[in-house]
Amino acid sequence: MYLKASETGYRLVGMPMDIPMMIGMVLIVAGLLLTLYGLIPKSESQRSEIMNLKVRALDDAPIRSSHVALLLVMAAAVTIDVMKPTTLSFVLPGMTEEYGLKSPLNPDGTVPAALVPFAGILGTVIGSFVWGWLGDTIGRRASILLAAVTFIGTSICGSMPTYSMNVFMCFIMGLGVGGMLPIMYTIMAETIPARHRGWIMVLIGGDVIGAYILTSWLAAELVPIYSWRILWLIGLPTGVFLILLNNWIPESPRYLLTRGRHEEAKKVMQRYGAKIIEDESTKLNVEENVQDRLIQLFQPPFHKITSAVILLALGVGFVSFGFQLWIPSNLQNMGFTEAEANYMLRDSALIGFPLNFLIAWMYGRWSSKNTLILLSGFTALSLLGFAFAGSAVADNQPLLYALLVMPIWGISSVVAVLSAYCVEIYPTRLRSRGSGLGAGISKAGGVIVIGLVVLSVASPSILGTSLIGAVPMGLAAIALAMFGVETQQRQLEDITAEQYGNWSFQAVEQKQTS
Template sequence: MFLTGGSMHYHLAGMPMEPDMVFGMVLIVGGVLVAAWGLLPNNIPAQRAASQDILIAAPEDAQLGAVHWTLMTVLVLALVIDVMKPASLGFVVPELSREYGVPKATGSLLSFFALVGTVCGSVVWGILADIYGRKATILLSAVFFVGTAICGTMPSLAWNVFMCFMMGAAAGGMLPVTYALLAEMMPTRHRGWSLVLVGGLGAAGGYFAASGAAALLQPTYTWRILWLLNLPTGLLLVLLGAFIPESAKFLLARGRPEEAAAVMKRFGAVARKVATPQPAPLRSHGALSGMHLVGKLTALSVAAISWGLINFGLLLWLPGALQDSGYSIAVSSRLLAKSALIALPTVFLCALIYSRWSTKWSLVTMLGVTLAGLLLVLRLEVAGEGSPVIPVALLIVGSNGVIAVLLPYTAESFPLRVRGRATGWVAACTKAGGVVAQALSITALVPPMALVAGFLVGPVVVGTLLISWFGRETKGGDLRRLDAEDAAAVTVPV
């Protein structure tokens, strides 16, 4: 259907839904359900009970090997494929709105429902990862990606909105699952920088892939090609699954000790019965209770909401704003692609300063870079002239750095009793900012870019100051020591 529309410049709006397309959609839904059922393990309660006292831990002094680097490379590619889906919405909405003859506010329903889908997906995929396993969850999300490629031929806007929600649901849980898999497979002393590096490269690479595809393909094949790319990229993710190991702890929990032993041997991990941990004689983080805990959570939440407003609001609005300013689709896409390319090398710097310099101040630094980008965008809009390359590049550098550092730092900053809830809350705040931004798009209340940039300066400054005050340095600390101090702080003598 897409190929036959070439003579009409792939303008398919208003064409009838053919029976074979409806049948294909039914097959997609049925195929996903069958795949999910086939991956479901048997006898989950008994297997889970049998593994409650098993702990998988990598040796503190394990050396990085080829398997670790291969895993990081594959997960970076997986995140690139994952991130480019929602990142492409900024290039899709303006042209899609013109084809369907609707205002941009209506076209922004795609971005809104995609973001709502990521909120749902973050919860659902986290649960599925504990049932199906890390690897199986990644592969199942790839199947969803392949299914959403049919949006590239949808003649109906309503069906595009629905499939956009499904795409967001598929993408929502990839980053948390990736963090979980890396944390369980990487040597302890390499865990921090590897999480930052993989997350940062995946975010920067995903935006670069989306903007590059828009610059190269969209002028010829219209916005629809960005949806159709879900097919080859989803299949590529399935093929990359051959290089993704399953978590050893999950394999033990599912009664597959031989496979778990093979994985542990490859990655240098060991299995042991859980015993009462003795705090290691390392530098303490300090007990987190009372105002320190509430203040830190508030600081990280403000930073997360600010990031969501920038990433899912300002950066998605920029392509349309540049086109309104006289830039063509090709020029604006090429500009953003170059800006994303500039941002890529800074991910390595971000991982370096996080692991070698300071975890706390690396986050503050990335917020500072984001603030500089906002101020330059504000200056550019007020002056009405100048090149947008540096302002956009700083925004992309800062936002990539913030999201690369924010969740690892959150996980390392809270004691065990609140670590999961705190990390989940901060992750939800990143998407909450995006929901607010897209609600403005739907209601046609998006203010000029100068006003947007000026407004966002406030929460970024507040988040930076709060983290500077309440944040604690986690570099070189032992999380078990943090848990022990927290237990001592909250224990009331009888």
């Protein structure tokens, strides 16, 4: 259908969905379900006795070629994953024109164009929780494979003749996008040696700019010739490429150990230079106290740190999809031209970009907890600065730039640090769920903000967008100071053991007091 439409500029609007296409749609859904079935481990003892393997040997292993290969593959996978939602902004203009949608480019339309990004971001919220559960159930590597197959299946969106089917397939695409990134962080946390884990995860998590550059380049080169639909169809080769990359992505040895798959864990550990040592004192046995349930994230000893994660994730969502979404129009309301506003936002991002390396060093070498507190605190202060200064800040451009850096550049750094932190503070049996929780809540703010656009609510003022982001970010900084866990260069099992130890001590103290 797509190729036959070349003579009309690849416009498919109004073309009926024929029998072969409907059969193909059914086969895609059936194929996704069969893929999930095929990825479920058929033989494992989920609650078998955990072998006393000294996992610390994995953390003590030197960086070798297998680690470098894993990091390169993960960087490529992050780029592919981030390209999917980034594509939305480049397909909307063409989609708006072809379907006659309501948008700033076509205010006379009836159906809002914002339904597409709304469906996509809603899918990422649900996908973060679903893939978090899958990562702890069928495995980290299997979950990434399922996301790749989802990207391939949803590439058919480029051939959808109706707008409603585009919205639906965008939602399915969002499921895979929302789930894959937390899983990749989980694998990195459980495989990279502890002394390098923090800064490497933060740097790889900051690869968003690479995805944006690649997507914008493809859009500039291909869309004028093959229409906006080609950007959806690219999901097929990139999904296949991700499956091929999976040959260099190992299953987490910690996950394998908690599932009783000891021999497989040994092979992976040997691949990464870890010595296989039996040690009765290993703290991996603390996992025996952990239940495979999402609800345990909200129960002792994790309930307090989870509250801090939720506050910070909400703040990230409100700033990313609230302040950032409306700041171009708010700057124009202050008297700047559209070009001036765009240049200011670009320059603010460029000013902050070199600080990515400082943040990675701080997180990996100084303090993970304090890095998060500083980032969230400075972001809250910058937003409060906008709230108090209001439109008057336009008269002081040095101050304006200083206030813009954190909510424009800094929030992406907060996302990278929060993603790394979430996979470190939770035990192996809950790690993917915890990572998915942070990712899902951060997208929930986007659902609220974009939902307002769909409902055609007027753009909020700079005061409103600043306060809605500053409040949760400030509360998150306080919660992290009170309940935060230090993870810098520490073995994952030690972090879990300390949380259980502190909780048990507090419980005994409370019992004695009562």
